[in-house]
Amino acid sequence: MEEVLNSDKANVLAASSEDGFSPPSIAEFFPPKLFEIGPDFLGQPLFAMTRINLIMIIMTVALLTFFYFAFRKPSVVPTKIQSLGEIFLDFVRVHISEEVLGHQAKRFNLLLTTMFFMVLAFSITGILPLMHIAASSVIAIPLILALASYVVFNYAGAKQHGLVHYLQLNLFPPGVPKPLYVLVTPIELVSTFIFRPATLTIRLVANMIAGHMLLVLFYSGANYMLLVSDSLLLKPFGVFSFLAGFAFTLFEILVAFLQAYIFTLLTAVYISGAVSEEH
């Protein structure tokens, strides 16, 4: 009896850990380093170049090239590439910046346009061939962008109202009965000054990580089930996995665009809340 039970358990464990299929893990986002230079910092060289950094450089060059050629010689009757660039810029200016900020849009158009196209270009690489990973799925890019928006909305608010009055407006909102400030002020402190950049970062990073791991799971599963495995029962599931990978690639395009839109829209909303001239 004991030998039968133990051998059954051994069979189940062996079947689940065969050396065929390895699902994606968080190590996907730490690819091997191409080179490392610089002085030592916490046990590792300060600068390293991986595949993801290379993708960031390529997308930056692509964005700069596109906008350079679109607006090199702007004319009143636009050429084809200039009108395309104008459509892109007008999307951010009309639908995000002027809708939320109103007459103060001109001060912040530059930041919002840069943020939108940076997030969009770095997130769309998750589905581009040869690049297959979103450059905004490492926490550095969303963290820097969230810090930029944090500095901008706090500085704009402090410049508008004066630093002390700005802090007072945020931490001690008017119209609240005095004893409730014990409850409201810590909540407002965490919500405005800690929660906002943190959620901006995590929203973008987690969306990109989840999307990438879904795609890797579907395509590597399809490869394993169709080509590597010997079992015939897995073949229909392999086809299903491949079709699901195709559908989720389309979904990733939507998610990249939506995340860029939401990042920029939330930054605009925070700025407009900070410089609002009410009370």
Place this chain on the structure above:
Amino acid sequence: MELFAEITGNINTIGYGLAAIGPGIGVGIVVGKALESIARQPEASGIIRTNMFLGIAFTEALALIGLVAGFIFT
């Protein structure tokens, strides 16, 4: 006492599954209310759509924190 069957692996998956219940219902409520109000007043659909995206972003942040927490607390 013998072990007849066991489940191995991470409890983070169960944690994320539980964490996704609330934001799922929340996003459903936000989008449902937005659809209702667009149906009542179609000329306000622009501003309603903007605020709907804002509401979705805020409620989905909690679901995503649950997803990422599964990777941090290994």
